[in-house]
Amino acid sequence: MDLGFPWWLRVEHFLNIIFISFLVRSGLEILGTYPKLYRSQHTVPGTSWAKFTVQQEPKHKYYTVGGEDSDYSPRISLPGHRLLGLGRYWHFMAVTGFVSCWVIYFVLLLVTGQWRRYVPTSWDTFAQAGQDMLAYLAFTMPHPVDGMVFNALQQLSYGFVVLILTPLVILTGAFQSPAIANHFSRITRILGGRQVIRSTHFLCLVGYVAFFAIHLPLVFLHGYLHETSKMVLGHSDNPVVGGVIFTIGLVLVIVLHVVATRWTLADGRAVEKLHNLIVRPWSNLLYKLPARMNYDRSNITGKEVGLDNATHNFRGSGRPPETAEYLALMANGYEDDYVLEIGGYVERPMTLTIADLRELAAGHSQTTLHHCVQGFTSIGRWRGITVSDLLDLVKPLPGATDVVYTSFQNMGRDDVLYEGGSYYESTPMVEARMPQTLIAFELNDEGEIPAKNGGPVRLRLETSTGFRSLKWLERIEVVNRYDIILKGRGGYFEDTDFFDRNQLI
Structure with missing residues (x-):
């Protein structure tokens, strides 16, 4: 079976760059309005395990949760400036696209047999992945697994992101919905409770960021034009053409973020209308829970x-x-x-x-x-x-x-x-x-x-x-x-x- 780069895989790859980047930035906006993480359902002041703010909690006076938010820059979060509602709108719109893409992608993996590119068929793959890691640390290039387009370490890391991390981020995201969490309250408790779910969701975000932080240097190590050409053309026969097209695509993603941020800060109600068009058809179904x-x-x-x-x-x-x-x-x-x-x-x-x-x-x-x-x-x-x-x-x-x-x-x-x-x-x-x-x-x-x-x-x-x-x-x-x-x-x-x-x- 050809485990190359079919067109649908290449399209999904580019769309996920857009959706995940929007999820991360809007997720940071949501985190910024309550920048603390807890291990317990009970968010008693002073018991958080992580804080992303320099603000101190007053010890001897009543204060409201509305005074605990942090003003993250629009260069980091979407849209920035404590606009939680608009951050939620972008998050849920990106979720709609991201989950739709993943479901389609997962079905196509099963139907076409492409799941083999991510699922090891031998325990030897894990040992080989260790050897591949040592090769990278020695600045040498490990060889692909026989019959595969990836080496063993790539196969395991991509498989983890696609088949484990992504379902986990979808599950923990879903159970932050009050309607879902409170209807399926037993599952909520099995998952550790609302705050453990929230913390896990944040760690998934960290996982995506860490993956990209490692993935991008390895693309350059393998050869930027060679690798990006595969993601654009499905082959590396024309590396310059593929690399240029991919680079233009990345620039367009950055432009998309700049336009989305400025548009949101200038006309939040227009973003609200877009959100209601995309999200409300499925979010209204939650009234049945x-x-x-x-x-x-x-x-x-x-x-x-x-x-x-x-x-x-x-x-x-x-x-x-x-x-x-x-x-x-x-x-x-x-x-x-x-x-x-x-x-x-x-x-x-x-x-x-x-x-x-x-x-x-x-x-x-x-x-x-x-x-x-x-x-x-x-x-x-x-x-x-x-x-x-x-x-x-x-x-x-x-x-x-x-x-x-x-x-x-x-x-x-x-x-x-x-x-x-x-x-x-x-x-x-x-x-x-x-x-x-x-x-x-x-x-x-x-x-x-x-x-x-x-x-x-x-x-x-x-x-x-x-x-x-x-x-x-x-x-x-x-x-x-x-x-x-x-x-x-x-x-x-x-x-x-x-x-x-x-x-x-």
Whole structure:
């Protein structure tokens, strides 16, 4: 069998240069917004195993996760300048192309028999790979394996990248999706938990970078024109022509990165439209994966180290409202004064106190994993009533499509990191009806929810990233259109930043 360089392999090789380079740069942008890695689900400050920031964590004051991001340069990350939402857009678009290419490539390897180029058929290959390594260190050229286009070391290293590293990066990437991780929570735990998965995903990135750092010098050692001609023409009969074409291709990849970065910084909404065209058709399928987590009390953040007050270690993100109304509610202990309004496009609008919510909940609780969009996680036990049960009480009218949640929080007033505006979120009815979409009023069986975690009442969306689990809930309204509210994108960060309303990934 000819194990040369068929046209589809050459096309895939060039496309993967584009996709992997975009994945690395956008991945660095995502990492920069929470530049710490952990071994545990519980991202307790001071317990990270790796940090990629010079910022120090304050030891004696409350600080939000929004203040922990680092401003990476656009020369390194895509697009740079703390634009997490746009970095996510590029990452998911590149993922779409990368995974599609790998699946097609894998099928073609099996169908054509080209899998033999990566899979050794003898244990002797491993011993020979060691000899090849010594040859390279001695600046001599090892010979290809009989009947192969690669030497043994190349065969094993390429096979590792294509057949092991790539499936691993796809798997760990998929299980950073809240919808996937929380639907298949047992697999999430088998993989070591959300933070181990995140760390492994980062190490895969390091693996790709290390591969390229070694691969490129070896291309020159073997002969740049000779090797690149194979990747362009499928043979080395015309090395100058092949080398020139390949070099032009690399220049075009660099130009593509420059154009993408500048375009993104100049017109983020256009990038958002492109993302929605490419990514939404498959990401919307994740609505079919409702969360079904069921951690036990021993998994609660803080409990694993024997702390009595586990809630103290459940990370806060965002600053509580500072209005006189909210401060009065907090001073009076919420219970007697707080009223949740539920209305809009319903038959039976109603108001409910915390006592009413407690009675309706009838002891219902769920212990779930919180996925911050920046990267931190915490496990908490939430007591509350499902949104689905509340909707059954108020009876949405025919044509109701979405549920809107409004917070006491005004971002510009309460959190100087952001521009002004009332914080709100919305969910399509399918998400509101998911069994673990909850209106919570108690955390970790320790009474009321602390102010830093969204008390007295908050929303829990377990299939989505954390910022959509709105805190300091004031009102719920059922609507038949969400796209006419404020800027029409479905939420505060969707309106003011670059985050898709579909935050299932």
